[in-house]
Amino acid sequence: MRPESTAIVTGGARGIGQSICVELARRGASVVVADLDSEEMAETKELVEETGQRCELVETDVASSESVQKTVEWVLEEFGSIEYLVNNAGIAGPTAPCEEVSTEEWEQTLAVNLKGPFQMCREVLPHMRAESFGRIVNIASVTGKRPLPNRTPYATSKMGVIGFTRTLAAEVGEENINVNAVCPGSVDGPRIRRVFERQADETGQTYEEVRAEVEREAARGELVDREDVAGLVGFLCSEQSERITGQDINVSAGKVMY
Known part of the structure; x- marks a missing residue:
């Protein structure tokens, strides 16, 4: 990564986002954690600073254009540049048949998961264009490539996100700005466990049955670790990925192979 560089990671307070923050710090970037959970952001800050890199916390609602604009303005005032942007903030949305999903649930899921990355990119891109350098990584999902019944807003x-990534990469590629998507499979942790619990309630299965069914879908027969995802993000921000752009790369233990 570039020396004295700055990375913004949305949803960096916990889970995959926290691991991404630590990975980018290990590679030499100062990290700005943009999230709504101030308590858990403090833990991320401590982990990042253990690497010797600077870490700042900014309360950010990616669904709010005003909040996003203020965050980017603050980062530029504080650091002077933004080389790396990881759009990780996301929510699971409802687990229910389409006809039982409310308009509010639909709009909230798309506001965070899709409008959020768009708004972050819209604010950051003028500064990346001015510097003729930038690396953007959007955290999508293998669900962006295949159906997931009872999860229509999330899917x-x-x-x-995948369509946005490909199109944006085509727009900015000649300006030395790479845009890629990482598509995790089922990442072990509290969030996926809550999803399994809701699916179990919806289908009448036990939690253990739902989990085992998901694990069997992967070639390796297991879930993904969040560090697997963070490692790929770090690579996509590195010099070794100079000519990789417009890609949607799976980290799914072989659950999805296209």
Whole structure:
């Protein structure tokens, strides 16, 4: 990574986002954690600073254009530049048949998962263009490539992230700005466990049955670790990925192979 560089990671307070923050810091970037959970952001800050890199916390609602604009303005005032942007903030949305999903649930899921990355990119890109350098990584999902019954808002948002990534990469590629998407499979942790619990309630299965069914879908027969995802993000921000752009790369233990 570039020396004295700055990375913004949305949703960096926990889970995959926290691991991404630490990975980018290990590679030499100062990290700005943009999230709404001030308590858990403090833990991320401590972990990043253990690497010797600077870490700042900014309360950010990616669904709010005003909040996003203020965050980017603050980062530029404080650091002077933004070389790396990781759009990780996201929500699971409802687990229910389409006809039982409310308009509010639909709009909230797309506002965070799809409008959020768009708004972050819209604010950051003018500064990346001015510097003729930038690396943007959008965290999508393998659900952006295949159906996931009873999760229509989430699936739609992640399919949108992949389309947004490809199109934006084509727009800015000649300006030395790479845009890629990482598509995790089922990442072990509290969030996926809550999803399994809701799916179990919806289908009448036990939690253990739902989890085992998901694990069997992967070639390796297991879930993904969040560090697997963070490692790929770090690579996509590195010099070794200079000519990789417009890609949607799976980290799914072989659950999805296209």
